[in-house]
Amino acid sequence: MTRLSGVPLKFTFDGRELTGFLGDTLASALLANGIHQVATSITYGRPRGIVAAGVEDSNALVQIEAPFPEPMLSATTVELYDGLEARGLRGRGRLAAEPDPARYDAKHAHCDVLVIGAGPAGFAAAAEAEGRVLLVDDQPDGEAPEGVRFLSRTTAFGIYDDGFVLALERRGEPAAPERISRQRVWRIRARKIVIATGAHERPIVFPDNDRPGIMLAGAARTYLNRYGVLAGRRVVVFTTNDSAYDAASDLAGAGAEIVRIVDAREGYGVIGTDGDSRITAAHVAKLGEMRGERVECDLLLVSGGWNPAVHLFSQARGKLRYSPELGAYVPDGNLPTVSVVGAAAGEGLPEAKILWQVPAPESEVDTRFVDQQRDATVSDVLRATGAGLRSLEHIKRYTTIGTAHDQGKTSGMLAAGITAEALGVDLATQRPTTFRPPYTPVPFAALAGRHRGELHDPVRVTAIHPWHVEHGAEFENVGQWKRPWYYPRPGESMHDAVRRECRAARNDVAVMDGSTLGKIDVQGPDAGWFLDMLYTNMMSTLKVGRIRYGVMCGVDGMVIDDGTVIRVGEERFLVTTTTGNAAMVLEWMEEWLQTEWPHLDVFATSVTEHWATMPLVGPRSREVLGRLAPDLDVSNEAFGFMTWQDAEVAGIAARVCRISFSGELAYEINVPSCYGLALWQSIVDTGATPYGTETMHVLRAEKGYPIIGQDTDGTVTPQDLGMSWAVSKKKADFLGKRSFARAENNRPDRKQLVGLLPVDPSVRLPEGSQLIESEVVPEPPVRMLGHVTSSYDSAALGRTFALALVRSGRERVGETLYVPVGDQVVPVTVTESVLFDKEGARRDG
């Protein structure tokens, strides 16, 4: 038989090759092929079929296997296409193991009026609306009044603040998805929203109400009138309202035999059914009687009334009230910018006798299903009320009713009604459960849109990056930056490579790409005063040409960043920050400049990416720099520690700073980024060994230099770090100063930065390990003394070592403490944090 468009489509279901037509859903095509059982239920494995004809269906869950695996779709919402392969699910689906080849996208739209739903009420609202009008509808067909922009196959799934609506448009099927995105999320901003989402028919609960072939009456009507499918030939109708008679009449007109209409208003109900993969009979009885007449049928239509689809209105914080005529929650008046029309507002819906469940005989196994997808029964609701639960929200959580894929579109109202009956309360006094987005399931792929792969997050690379890639560097992610971690030579392990790089820096000469270091240009007549307030030490007295290390604290006195400050001119400083803190420090400066000290004449500008920065480190660094910059006097007398000079290095205009983060003689060479690669090449051509961040970490830790954010965690003061020397006693005030005097910050048992030497020099402690006092781990609660913040194997020390934050750490120097590592307890000796070259003899070469 030809139906719909007449264009046949081949598809497979549970391995059977079947034919449907263009315009079918998977559900309508299955029904046309006489297939009622689609799935089995998640807990009890009971056969389940097609209940509805739209998004409210609770049972017909399928897994798409081809063309691309997609789990847990409702057969009633899958448009049929050629080559579709699907199978019925028992509960959970299978995620694809391979990447989704389809494209997904997002699109923005702005309008004066957004109308959701293109049924008669929505169509009329769109026709009357003024200005730019957008009409969306989740069905593939439909039409819009003239001058109205129309999106079909588009489901508005969430309403958010200020007229913001998200909608999912399905465009890939049945059309070929090669040239366009398969789905896209519309981000709609509307001045006014009209909700015309219609109503969902409500089932009735009775024993064995879940067999395939038991269908909502309106759904059978839709399958007949829209898809040309007669869902059954011998039909029993069970209803509480007039709407099911329309269905009965239409089906009878198409040749079905209506063998019985069971109308609850006349005092009759269905108290049970027979059948396995499809219903074979209904048991009909007077309401309240426990024995009934067996009526053979192959289709049982059910209508318990209609629930307005108030989901989106409730999401927009619209108030709902219980309507005793409908047995459902309806909008309690419109919102200023969100209104509801048509059946969604309860208009035109038939009055129904309120019947949540049919009085039924006792049975050992309860088959009166409230939420079919969750396999939750009347007994489950009664167990919840019996346990003392009263609110619908709590009962939802206790029973899981309404939490499945369908989000309780058919079961929520039934659960509310049965609860109210059990508690003997009026539903008008009960608050319905809160509706939250999304209204229908939305694939993560659609939400991600183009933000995947390379476009997931920006990647920042330095000017020298191509060289690092070419020379086999392993990279480490620092924020969005790719930083060379170490440069393994063929056959070298990470450990070998880092040891070699460390030796080069300590004994010879080595160079690293430090371009990611945050750099902020601070200018203006008040720049000195401003930096005095921001740093714990004095910056205004710094002379042009000199450099000072500085520590920055929050008003609570905790260290937030550190770095060097160089004075470029009387009214100009260049501040460096930790790589990961560059944006934070700039925002911190802006905040104080704008909110507290707007009278200051100071400008702060990020120049991180303007400069390529290369620390040249090691005893031979002076000799190498001297060769590259023949016009520069590199002697210690002419170019002292913590000073800077402008010079030509390898023919490139450079700013050279004599600072050291390793304790070695070192120079930091800065050139404009576009010359970064050229300078780097010139430096490595001298034989300097390139080193990465791991070596940098080892070198600085050997000297006890903390890394803010690794050795600190926002609860550490400069004093805790042993940096009282960096805290000015002369300045009247700076951010954090007053907090240093707080009693809490002067407790003798504060955690302080110390070094740790494992008694066994080959044991490297895992970072994050806890320190305890005894060799045997005592019964909990165990007194924790602190934790390991950095831990390395040191070539220079010939052993492993660590930095740690330890209670009263400086008083404990010389003590033995213990570190539980797995099943072992490792003894460690507490030392000062500086472990290498304590007297600083290597700094000047």
Next chain:
Amino acid sequence: MQLIPCPWCGPREEAEFHYGGQAHVAYPEDPAALSDEDWAKFVFFRANPSGPLAERWSHSAGCRRWFNAVRDTRTHDLLAVYRLDEPRPVIS
């Protein structure tokens, strides 16, 4: 996604903004003169009313400027936005 009316840029989506806590909490003239308790009040204590609250916001992904706003904490409605040099508007 709420719209926040930046006093310089007009209404923009909230994701462009950064929250800065309660407004009109000035850095003390002379912190050294404060008792521990008064200093702790400045550092740690903030109002938490159910209703209008004057707050600082920064249009961090836009013009990068700070401004103040009065927000009803029950509804998130922004009752007023104003520049830092303007007084807090009277909200009836």
